[in-house]
Structure formats: structure tokens, C-alpha cells
Amino acid sequence: MRIVTTFVLLLAVAGCETVATTQPGTVGVERQQTMMVSSAEIDKAAAQEYAKVIAQARQKGTLDRNAQHTQRARAIMNRIVPQVGTFRPEARSWAWEVHTTQEDQLNAWAMPGGKMVVYSGLIQKLQLTDDELAAIMGHEIAHSLREHARERVSREMATGLGVGIAGAVFGLGEVGQELASMVAQVTFTLPYSRTHETEADRIGVELAARAGYNPHAAISLWQKMLKAGGNGGPELLSTHPAPENRLADLKVYADRVVPLYQQARR
Numbered sequence: 001m002r003i004v005t006t007f008v009l010l011l012a013v014a015g016c017e018t019v020a021t022t023q024p025g026t027v028g029v030e031r032q033q034t035m036m037v038s039s040a041e042i043d044k045a046a047a048q049e050y051a052k053v054i055a056q057a058r059q060k061g062t063l064d065r066n067a068q069h070t071q072r073a074r075a076i077m078n079r080i081v082p083q084v085g086t087f088r089p090e091a092r093s094w095a096w097e098v099h100t101t102q103e104d105q106l107n108a109w110a111m112p113g114g115k116m117v118v119y120s121g122l123i124q125k126l127q128l129t130d131d132e133l134a135a136i137m138g139h140e141i142a143h144s145l146r147e148h149a150r151e152r153v154s155r156e157m158a159t160g161l162g163v164g165i166a167g168a169v170f171g172l173g174e175v176g177q178e179l180a181s182m183v184a185q186v187t188f189t190l191p192y193s194r195t196h197e198t199e200a201d202r203i204g205v206e207l208a209a210r211a212g213y214n215p216h217a218a219i220s221l222w223q224k225m226l227k228a229g230g231n232g233g234p235e236l237l238s239t240h241p242a243p244e245n246r247l248a249d250l251k252v253y254a255d256r257v258v259p260l261y262q263q264a265r266r
Contacts, residue, residue: 131217
């Protein structure tokens with residue numbers, strides 16, 4: 001059994017691919033990523049989970065309850081999506097979608113393939129300007145472009161290979177049968193790494209700037225988030241980089257993309 005498991009593990013490792021999911025853009029995000037599952041599989045699983053979330057929100061009567069919030073989010077997405085080609089040309093044709101839901105949490109998230117939800121509590125409690133809302137939407141869209149969920153699922157699969165693959169070989173299960181639940185888990189439960197968050201921050205400010213939104217609004221956004229959350233910070237910030245480091249990094253990259261913002265505003 002040890003020999004067979006080792007052999008299957010070696011096959012799985014051989015099946016990994018190292019990819020550059022996005023082009024560097026002006027902000028220069030160029031890290032290579034190791035993936036164990038295909039984009040198509042992840043996107044299919046994400047679409048299934050997104051449909052569940054939307055159906056549940058609709059059933060509870062919280063989906064798009066505030067028409068103004070939904071209109072604002074969709075107007076911003078409509079300006080940002082044409083800019084995604086800078087990082088990933090084929091992403092322009094993704095089935096982009098955004099809804100708002102009437103929840104008190106200071107939160108927003110995007111699934112693989114461009115499916116997004118913004119919580120009304122985030123807009124209302126922080127009294128977000130369009131520039132600030134664009135900052136957080138650009139950040140979440142960046143997670144989708146960089147396929148951070150796919151990368152995290154790949155890491156989870158790698159961690160469980162010894163048990164999961166051996167189980168598949170001996171008829172005890174099938175690797176990937178819980179893929180949809182894994183996508184949901186990495187979206188709603190597991191924290192992004194500091195690397196993922198920094199990449200999303202940098203790409204997010206460039207997307208916002210290219211869409212004609214002030215990139216420095218990302219700084220005021222996170223300052224509002226920290227103030228609203230007190231010492232502990234809101235859930236959205238609970239696993240993110242240290243505030244002082246994050247704000248310093250955002251300022252550097254917001255300054256870098258100011259010419260793009262100025263050009264978009266002409």
C-alpha cells in the first residue's frame with residue numbers, strides 16, 4: 001500500500017502545472033503559481049456554489065433589496081471589467097455578475113469566473129464613495145483574475161493527497177468529489193495568504209485607476225475599515241497584512257498608477 005500510494009502521489013505531483021495566470025500590468029505582479037486542478041473544474045464548481053448562495057439570499061429576501069446599492073455595484077463593475085484585459089485578455093468575456101445582499105457584515109467576495117457579492121453593510125456603515133467601492137471591487141476582482149481560489153484549493157488538495165489519493169486507489173473515495181464544497185470553503189472560510197492579499201491590493205488599484213476611479217481611495221477605504229472594526233478589525237481584515245504595512249504598500253502602488261487614472265479621466 002505504501003508503494004502504491006507513493007506512486008500515485010508522484011503521478012499527482014507530475015500532473016501539477018506552474019502557470020502565470022495574469023500579465024504583470026503596471027504594478028508588476030509576476031509570481032508563478034502551482035495548480036493541481038484545472039480552471040474549468042474550478043469555474044464549474046464555483047458557478048454551482050454561487051447559484052446556491054444567490055438562491056438562498058433570494059429565498060430570505062435579502063438579495064438586491066437595496067436597488068441603489070445594486071445599481072452602484074453594477075455600474076462600477078461595468079467600468080472595471082473592460083480593464084481586466086490588461087492582466088488577462090480572455091477575462092473580458094467571462095460571465096461577470098455582481099449582486100448585493102442585505103447583510104450587516106463589512107464584507108464582499110468574488111468567486112472564480114467573475115461571480116461577486118457585495119454586502120450592503122459594507123456600503124452603508126462605511127458610507128463608501130464610488131471610488132472606495134471601486135477599490136474593494138477591484139480588489140475582489142483581482143482575486144478572481146489571479147485564480148487565488150484555484151491556488152488555495154490546489155494547496156488543500158496537496159495537503160490531503162496522502163489520504164485522498166490512497167482512498168481513490170482503493171475505492172474509498174474520489175479525489176475532487178468535494179471540489180464544490182472546497183471552493184465554498186476557500187471563498188467564505190479559509191483566509192487568503194498575505195501574498196494573495198498584497199497581489200489583490202496592487203492589481204485592484206490599477207484596475208480602479210484604469211476605470212477612472214481614484215486609486216488613493218483604497219487607502220481611505222482600509223482606514224475606514226480599521227476604524228469601524230476597532231482593535232480587532234472587521235472580518236474582512238482579520239487575516240490580511242498588518243495595517244501599517246498594507247497602507248504603506250497601497251500608497252506606493254496608488255502613486256504608481258495615478259497617470260493611468262489621469263488618462264482615464266480625460
